[in-house]
Structure formats: structure tokens, C-alpha cells
Amino acid sequence: MSEDNAWRFDTQVIHACQRPEEWQTGTLPPIYQTASHKFGTAEQLSEVFAGREAGYIYLRLRNPTNDVLERKIAALEGGVGAVVTSSGMAAVTDTVMAIAGAGEEIVAGNSLFMSTYILFTSVLPRFGITAKLVETTDPARYEEAITDKTRLIFVETIGNPKMDVPDIAELAAIAHRHSLPLVVDNTLASPYLFRPVEHGADVVIHSLTKFLNGHGSAVGGVIVDGGSFAWPLEKYPHFELSSAKRPDAPFLDKVWREIHINFGTTLAPFHSFLTVIGLDTLALRMERHMSNAQKLAEYLADHDKVRWVNYPGLPTSPWHEVAGRQFAGNGYGALLTFGLANEQACFKFIDNVKLAYHLANLGDSKTLVIHPYSSQYVSFTEEKRAELSIPAEMVRVSVGIEHPDDIIADFAQALEAA
Ligand SMILES: Cc1ncc(COP(=O)(O)O)c(C=O)c1O
Numbered sequence: 542m543s544e545d546n547a548w549r550f551d552t553q554v555i556h557a558c559q560r561p562e563e564w565q566t567g568t569l570p571p572i573y574q575t576a577s578h579k580f581g582t583a584e585q586l587s588e589v590f591a592g593r594e595a596g597y598i599y600l601r602l603r604n605p606t607n608d609v610l611e612r613k614i615a616a617l618e619g620g621v622g623a624v625v626t627s628s629g630m631a632a633v634t635d636t637v638m639a640i641a642g643a644g645e646e647i648v649a650g651n652s653l654f655m656s657t658y659i660l661f662t663s664v665l666p667r668f669g670i671t672a673k674l675v676e677t678t679d680p681a682r683y684e685e686a687i688t689d690k691t692r693l694i695f696v697e698t699i700g701n702p703k704m705d706v707p708d709i710a711e712l713a714a715i716a717h718r719h720s721l722p723l724v725v726d727n728t729l730a731s732p733y734l735f736r737p738v739e740h741g742a743d744v745v746i747h748s749l750t751k752f753l754n755g756h757g758s759a760v761g762g763v764i765v766d767g768g769s770f771a772w773p774l775e776k777y778p779h780f781e782l783s784s785a786k787r788p789d790a791p792f793l794d795k796v797w798r799e800i801h802i803n804f805g806t807t808l809a810p811f812h813s814f815l816t817v818i819g820l821d822t823l824a825l826r827m828e829r830h831m832s833n834a835q836k837l838a839e840y841l842a843d844h845d846k847v848r849w850v851n852y853p854g855l856p857t858s859p860w861h862e863v864a865g866r867q868f869a870g871n872g873y874g875a876l877l878t879f880g881l882a883n884e885q886a887c888f889k890f891i892d893n894v895k896l897a898y899h900l901a902n903l904g905d906s907k908t909l910v911i912h913p914y915s916s917q918y919v920s921f922t923e924e925k926r927a928e929l930s931i932p933a934e935m936v937r938v939s940v941g942i943e944h945p946d947d948i949i950a951d952f953a954q955a956l957e958a959a
Contacts, residue, residue: 550617550733551824558612570609572814576600592786602802606810610817614753614763617732617820618745621768622793624801625761625813629728629748630656631806632762636724636744637661638804639796640777641692643669648686648693650677650707651928652700655917657726658929661695677703678860680711687719692776693744694721698737699729699864699874701903702913702937703930704851706860709867713741722770722792728752728904729874733827735867738767744792749812751904752875755819755826759812766793826906826942831872833908833948834940840949841879846886846956848934852877875940876903881959884933887912890959891936896943896951908941908948 548556564571578597580586589596597603607625615623626632637660641647649661651674661672671690675682677700687694694716696707709725716723722743727735731752737745747753749761772780772791779799780791787794800806831854838852850857853864854873864873881887890910891899897908901916911917914933918926926932940948 553617554733554823555821557616558609560609570606570814570817572810573597573605574810600810601805601807604810604813606817607808607813610749610808610813610820611763613817613820614732614747615765617736618727618765619736619738619767620745620765621790623763623765624793624797625749625763625808626801626806627762627808628760628806629726629746629750629762630660631804632746632748632764633657633726634660635796635800635804635806636746636764637665637670637693637695639792639800640722640724641670642779644690645669645692646671646673646688646690647695648673648675648683648691649695650683650697650700650705651675652677652703652705652930653697654701654726654728655929657697677705678707678863680708680715683712684715684719687715687721691719691721693724695724695726697726697729698735699853699876701729701876702878702935704853704858704860704874704876704878706853706864706867708863709735709737709740709742713743716743717741720771720773720776722772729876730868731823731827731904733824734831734872734874738765738769740867741769743767743770748904749808749816750902752827752830753820753823753904754816755822755904755906756815757902757905757907758819759809759815761808761812761816762806764793764796766790766796768793827872827875829942830875830940833942833945834875834877835873836945837938837940837948837952838877841877841952844956846881846959848880848882850877850879876937877940878935878937880932880934881936882934884912884914886959887934887936888915890955893955893958894951895954896947897938897941897955903937903939905939906942908943908951909939911937913937 577599588594611623673686724744725737725742745765783794784791
């Protein structure tokens with residue numbers, strides 16, 4: 542992949558891992574929509590199963606269309622390899638299950654996407670894995686929470702929907718001081734804005750459903766191995782086989798061979814294909830997503846009916862400085878939240894938007910609005926909503942790539958009704 546890595550990011554998103562000569566000179570990878578692959582001799586199949594020969598056997602194991610997306614995202618994130626999964630949550634689950642087991646612990650920033658929060662606090666404990674959640678942007682709290690049972694540190698680059706921004710390099714340093722890997726969910730930033738591996742992260746996760754696909758046309762996830770972590774056997778004895786088989790990428794081997802295949806978190810090849818198409822425009826889209834978000838945040842901050850705006854691009858954000866430094870002035874993401882008088886005002890605003898779509902997703906080319914308190918978090922207790930910073934008066938916006946004046950005009954007229 543060395544020739545691909547020589548290009549600038551904006552070129553890589555289009556040209557990295559393109560292999561037209563292998564695709565009947567087509568410019569897009571073929572969709573290998575097949576559950577399994579036919580073999581000639583019994584010996585051949587045995588060789589491939591044993592890993593002595595390369596080849597495709599069965600979709601749950603590996604698929605040529607999925608391979609293209611895996612290679613491409615690994616190149617974009619600066620990793621040594623990747624595994625695509627059936628959803629972003631499958632990527633989170635596979636990763637934790639590959640690393641930690643019963644009786645062990647993980648430490649995570651407490652500003653987590655809803656399903657990740659439920660997985661960590663309600664589901665994993667049933668399998669004997671304890672998650673200790675700490676204040677996301679306070680590195681000292683992570684260090685205090687680490688014990689000899691800790692097996693990984695997990696954090697989101699930009700918290701959804703708290704919009705907080707932890708210092709990834711500092712967390713990587715803490716993790717490594719304790720011989721632990723840092724796992725980063727980079728969904729809200731995308732590799733266009735931030736590449737965690739360059740800042741010391743060991744594993745990077747995405748929901749492909751969001752900015753990487755960019756059009757809300759498929760669900761998917763990806764796990765990227767940064768190839769940087771040593772996986773000491775005294776702490777990770779279950780990595781012995783993978784360390785021997787793939788010394789350059791033991792985690793990739795482990796998560797693929799043991800968890801991904803056997804949990805069956807397979808991505809459909811058609812979803813890979815749609816995501817490969819979406820990736821072509823990632824750089825352009827992110828540029829527009831983020832400049833629109835900045836403009837909308839500034840507009841809302843000046844609006845009489847808007848009590849507060851939470852966007853890392855505003856100087857009022859407590860995370861403005863760290864985001865500016867960490868994202869090297871390239872932007873602050875495309876998600877923001879704002880507060881109105883109360884829940885009723887939020888409902889009126891949402892019921893009156895005409896351009897923006899009201900739905901549960903983010904990272905689409907269209908502007909999306911939602912009232913998290915009464916939707917994704919409706920079954921959460923008041924205490925949990927407070928812990929996750931989900932007040933009743935909050936609207937979340939995923940800013941799209943329409944003309945910024947049209948987005949602002951739509952919000953202006955909807956706010957009149959609020
Ligand atoms: C930060 C983050 N991580 C993970 C996920 C889960 O992704 P998926 O819906 O593809 O399972 C989401 C979904 O919104 C998310 O926002």
C-alpha cells in the first residue's frame with residue numbers, strides 16, 4: 542500500500558486500493574454477492590482453510606468486496622489492516638470481546654453513544670466484564686480507574702452527543718504507561734478530520750453508517766488495527782496464537798479469527814460497495830459539513846430563542862482549545878446541540894423544519910435533527926440522562942452539505958414556531 546500512502550488524504554480517499562486491472566478494468570470493485578466460493582480439489586480447500594494458500598471460502602469469513610473497503614479504510618486511518626462489520630455496534634462489541642474476558646475490566650470515557658453505554662454498563666457485566674466510566678476529558682480519572690484487571694481504554698474522539706473532546710495523545714500515553722491499548726471510536730471525526738493512530742491510539746473503530754458512507758444508504762462498521770500495540774502475553778495470554786500468526790497485526794488476527802467469524806458480525810458486500818462509493822467524496826463532504834456546522838452554530842448562538850449552543854468550534858465550548866489543537870485547525874466536526882426553552886419548544890422546532898430531516902442517524906449529506914431526550918434516551922432514568930448530558934431542552938443537529946443559507950433559513954423559520 543506504499544504508493545497509496547504517498548498521496549494526500551483527499552486523493553487517497555478516491556484512489557487508495559483501486560485495482561481496476563483486477564476488476565475487468567471497472568472503476569469500482571465488483572459486488573461479490575455470494576455466500577460461498579466454489580473449489581476444485583479437496584486439497585485446495587484444505588490449503589485455504591489451513592491458511593497456507595490465499596482464497597475466499599465463505600462470506601462470514603472473508604469477501605472480495607469487503608476486502609477492498611477494509612484495505613481502503615486501513616490506508617486512510619494509517620493502520621496495518623481492518624475488518625468490516627455488520628454495524629458500528631458490531632465493531633465495538635467485537636473489539637471489546639477480542640481483548641477482555643470474564644473477570645476483567647475496561648475503562649471508558651463516560652460520554653458514550655447510547656448503545657455503547659448500554660453495552661458497557663448493562664450487557665458486558667452479564668458476561669463478567671466490568672466497565673468503569675470516568676469523566677471523558679479528565680486524564681487523571683482514567684489513571685485512577687486502572688487496576689491490574691484492566692484490559693483496554695475506550696473513548697470517542699468527539700462524544701455523541703456531549704460534543705466533548707478528550708486529548709487522545711494524552712490518553713494514549715496513560716494507556717501505554719500501563720501496557721494497555723487505547724481504543725478510539727472515531728465516528729464523529731472521520732479520518733478526514735483526525736487519525737487517532739497518528740496520536741498513539743492502537744485500535745480505531747467507526748460506524749460506517751455515518752460520514753464514511755455519507756448518504757445513509759447502508760449500515761456498517763469497521764475495526765482498524767494500528768499495529769502499534771505489543772499485546773504482552775502475561776496480560777493477554779489469549780493472544781499467543783494471533784501473535785505467532787500475524788506478528789505485524791496480532792489484534793487484527795484475533796478479532797477476525799476468534800470473534801468476528803464466530804459471532805458472525807458479517808457486513809453485506811453490497812453495503813461495502815455503497816460505502817466505497819461514498820468514501821470518494823469524504824474529503825469534500827467533510828469540508829462542507831464542517832463549514833456549514835460552524836456557520837449554523839454561530840447563527841444559533843446569536844438567536845434570541847436559543848439558550849445555549851454546544852459545538853467545539855465555538856470559543857464558548859470548554860473543548861474549543863483542545864479540539865483546535867488536536868484537529869489542527871481543520872474543523873470541529875459536524876454535530877452540534879442547542880438548547881431551547883423546554884421540551885415543547887424542541888418539539889415545535891422539529892415539527893416545523895422543512896428542509897432538515899427528523900430521524901435517528903447522523904453523518905448523512907442531509908441535515909438531520911432529533912430530540913434525544915424523548916427518542917434514543919426515552920427509556921433512560923433522569924440520573925442516566927443527566928450523566929450522559931441529555932437535557933429535555935436539547936436538540937441535536939447533524940449538519941448536512943446543503944447550501945448553508947438554506948439550512949439557516951430553515952432553522953430561522955422553524956425557530957419562529959418554537
Ligand atoms: C459514535 C458512535 N459509535 C457507534 C455507533 C453505532 O453505529 P451503528 O449504528 O452503525 O451500529 C454510533 C451510532 O450512532 C455512533 O454515533
